[in-house]
Amino acid sequence: MDEETKPAPNQPDTDAADTAGVPTASTPETAATAASSETLSAPDTGLTAAPEEPAASPAADAEPIEDSPTPAEPGQEPTGAGPAPVMVGQSPKPKKHLGWLWVVLAIIIIAAGGYVAWSQLHDSSSTTTTTIKDVPLLRVGSLDGPIGPDYMFPNAQATSLSLGIDLQVFEGLAGYQGQKLVPLLATSWTNPNKNTWVFQIAKNVKFQNGDALTPTDIVNSIEADMQNDGWNTYTSTIASIKATGPNEVTITTSQPNSLLLNQLVYCLIFKKSADGTYYGTGPYTVDTTKPYTDTDTTTKAFEAYHGGSPKTKSVHYHVYNSIADMTKAYRNKQIDVYSSYASAGNVGPAITRTEQEPGSFGLFLNMTRPNGVMANEKVREAVAYAFDRQDLVKQLGGKYSPTQQVVPKSVVGYDASATFPGFDIAKSKQLQAEAGYPDGVPVTFLYIKGLQTDPPILIKQLQAAGFKVTDDGVASPDDAVAQTKSGSYDIIGASVFSNYNDATDVFATLLDSQSSEFPVYDNPQFDAMIDAAQQAFDPATHIQKLQTIDKFIASNYLWIPLRTNADTIVSAPSYNVVNNYSLATTTISFWQVGQTVTTTQK
Numbered sequence: 001m002d003e004e005t006k007p008a009p010n011q012p013d014t015d016a017a018d019t020a021g022v023p024t025a026s027t028p029e030t031a032a033t034a035a036s037s038e039t040l041s042a043p044d045t046g047l048t049a050a051p052e053e054p055a056a057s058p059a060a061d062a063e064p065i066e067d068s069p070t071p072a073e074p075g076q077e078p079t080g081a082g083p084a085p086v087m088v089g090q091s092p093k094p095k096k097h098l099g100w101l102w103v104v105l106a107i108i109i110i111a112a113g114g115y116v117a118w119s120q121l122h123d124s125s126s127t128t129t130t131t132i133k134d135v136p137l138l139r140v141g142s143l144d145g146p147i148g149p150d151y152m153f154p155n156a157q158a159t160s161l162s163l164g165i166d167l168q169v170f171e172g173l174a175g176y177q178g179q180k181l182v183p184l185l186a187t188s189w190t191n192p193n194k195n196t197w198v199f200q201i202a203k204n205v206k207f208q209n210g211d212a213l214t215p216t217d218i219v220n221s222i223e224a225d226m227q228n229d230g231w232n233t234y235t236s237t238i239a240s241i242k243a244t245g246p247n248e249v250t251i252t253t254s255q256p257n258s259l260l261l262n263q264l265v266y267c268l269i270f271k272k273s274a275d276g277t278y279y280g281t282g283p284y285t286v287d288t289t290k291p292y293t294d295t296d297t298t299t300k301a302f303e304a305y306h307g308g309s310p311k312t313k314s315v316h317y318h319v320y321n322s323i324a325d326m327t328k329a330y331r332n333k334q335i336d337v338y339s340s341y342a343s344a345g346n347v348g349p350a351i352t353r354t355e356q357e358p359g360s361f362g363l364f365l366n367m368t369r370p371n372g373v374m375a376n377e378k379v380r381e382a383v384a385y386a387f388d389r390q391d392l393v394k395q396l397g398g399k400y401s402p403t404q405q406v407v408p409k410s411v412v413g414y415d416a417s418a419t420f421p422g423f424d425i426a427k428s429k430q431l432q433a434e435a436g437y438p439d440g441v442p443v444t445f446l447y448i449k450g451l452q453t454d455p456p457i458l459i460k461q462l463q464a465a466g467f468k469v470t471d472d473g474v475a476s477p478d479d480a481v482a483q484t485k486s487g488s489y490d491i492i493g494a495s496v497f498s499n500y501n502d503a504t505d506v507f508a509t510l511l512d513s514q515s516s517e518f519p520v521y522d523n524p525q526f527d528a529m530i531d532a533a534q535q536a537f538d539p540a541t542h543i544q545k546l547q548t549i550d551k552f553i554a555s556n557y558l559w560i561p562l563r564t565n566a567d568t569i570v571s572a573p574s575y576n577v578v579n580n581y582s583l584a585t586t587t588i589s590f591w592q593v594g595q596t597v598t599t600t601q602k
Helices: 093-121 160-169 215-227 260-264 323-331 377-385 389-395 425-434 454-464 477-486 503-511 524-534 539-555
Strands: 127-133 138-142 174-177 180-183 186-193 196-201 238-245 248-253 284-286 296-301 314-319 337-340 351-356 359-365 442-448 468-474 491-497 559-564 566-571 579-582 585-588 595-601
Touching: 138 323, 160 284, 160 296, 160 314, 160 585, 174 260, 180 186, 196 215, 215 238, 215 248, 323 337, 359 377, 377 425, 377 559, 389 454, 389 559, 442 454, 442 477, 454 468, 454 491, 454 559, 468 477, 491 503, 503 524, 503 539, 524 539
Parallel strands: 138 314, 138 337, 442 468, 442 491
Antiparallel strands: 127 595, 174 180, 186 196, 196 248, 238 248, 284 296, 296 314, 337 566, 351 566, 359 491, 359 559, 579 585
């Protein structure tokens, strides 16, 4: 079981471990070294030389012996210019010319040999090619379980890994390519008005049982999703869906919803057979001939997939109990790919990719508590100055990154200027005094003992800043939920993630009086801002409205972000892993993952 189970859609995660943060790991790179050859010219000898050739040996740098005056005998003055005296036993000049010629011939021979070697290395007929080969079996490790049949579609959605497997078997009308929303089972869509969506459905798409996809299948599937308690969060604004043409479906919403496409990614389309089997249109099916348990699941390629034959033919998923166990399995070549919230040191040859999770861990400040202190803005600001985020991350084992932003840069609606104050105890105490509490503000901190690890650290930091903290640790999540509903607390910590790679649902979950799981804020102005962003279909306008909300939260200290999380994906160097966004994590598109092989041929 993962140290942290990801929150259900649109629900803050109060689970203790929040196992998703990691310092960015470095990515090994392969350096290509190019050899260069220097062309040397033959010396000017006064003779007709061989054509200039590239040289491959230092010997080609040797200079020929030039015609020069004969050196004098010891004790004798040099004769200078003119014929040298003929000595007994010494051949006259012709022998000297012969030596010179041998040197020239040696140079030519060496240069020719060098050219042969050079030409072999630089033969234009030699080619280097890189191909992506099929992978018979890819073994994947994760800490995020369980993943058995009880946690797969159409049953309850429990973990991000089980959803990741679902998205390999089933598909929606739209999907993600990286972090970009793209057509999938729909080829295009139009909006005759803000409550109507008309989708053109892709042709020549087959379910894994061989049946062709039809608009009726789309209608039946989404109507079933609307009745499924585990999945109907994605259909909350759908009023009706109808087949309106041979390849057309029309969805009518109860209100304008600019996030409908993001939600339709997870409205999975299926065909149910007579024996109760659910078939999708995705690149894989679950291989039920292999162990199908909470810790092990295997999928096999659907060769008639409309995107093309999957490069990876089978994927086996295994859930590990710890990072250490999973890292050891990778080093021992028992798995090929794994994801975790932290590195366990040297894993050997690998490519690592760090993906920022779409949210943060922070503090809800209860501004609706009768006679509560958080209605005072100076108190909220004093809380913001009280926390040493670097120390918090350090005490949590360095698994996370400190943050002063409500949503990270990866989420649509992020605004770099919407930041919260840093650590300043003196400023915090000053603000408490200005708020009317010179001896410190009394606050109640609600959390789950033994499950949430941040609050004990944060309580000490608040106390160091002068706050009088009541440690309200409860024994179970049920107790925390009951006390949250009663509103008898001032501070509670939780992680909040975007379900749709868009800040709208984060901001609504945090503070919207109609949809927040924590009723801490009741401001019609804020609710109207959320509604306006959700009704803005133009991307530029949508982003502008989200950034306005982001600044509003920061400038009024309505939520205190503390740390953010990231997932690290580690893979063997030869695998070209492709990541796509999905629900607070990344989904690896295994059907596109092949093995990179480089070959050189002459």
